[in-house]
Every structure is written in C-alpha cells, then in structure tokens.
Amino acid sequence: MTKDNFEIALFKDDTSIRRKDILLQYGKRAQGFIQIGFRVANFDEWEKQIRAKNVRIIGNVIHDALNSKRTILITDPDNNMIYISEI
Numbered sequence: 001m002t003k004d005n006f007e008i009a010l011f012k013d014d015t016s017i018r019r020k021d022i023l024l025q026y027g028k029r030a031q032g033f034i035q036i037g038f039r040v041a042n043f044d045e046w047e048k049q050i051r052a053k054n055v056r057i058i059g060n061v062i063h064d065a066l067n068s069k070r071t072i073l074i075t076d077p078d079n080n081m082i083y084i085s086e087i
Contacts, residue, residue: 037083043070046084050074 040046050057050072058073058081069086076082 036080037085039085039087041087043084043086047072050084
C-alpha cells in the first residue's frame, strides 16, 4: 500500500539478518524483533531525527553483512520494538 511518500508492505526478506544473529548480539532485549518496521531511503536523516528527538534506541546501528544495509531498533511509547531499515 502506497500513499504520498509513505509505503506499507508485507514481505519476507531471506537475505536480511537472521533472528538468531540478532539475539546473539542483543539477547532477550531483541525478543519480538521482526514485528513491525519501516524501510527508508534516507536512513542517515532518519537516524539523525531519531537521535534528535531522544527516541529510545536499542543497542547500536546493525550492519547487515549479507546485504550491506543498516537497521536501527527503537521503541515506541509502549516499549514495542520497531525497526528502521535502509532500502
């Protein structure tokens, strides 16, 4: 579904970071990791805005060795994890 500059898509990406690799790096803090996320073209700007607004970030930026994309894990006000991933 696409509207204006916003897109929602359900997909299975077999080339992304495997859940077990995330759990090895972040432990139980990453439970439920692949629940909701957004893929963005301007990752650097998103990261800058997230940090400027003091959004809670889980760990560091994850660099996917398989596809060379970056992902950042954040939490919403209810502590649900959301990932922002580079297109």
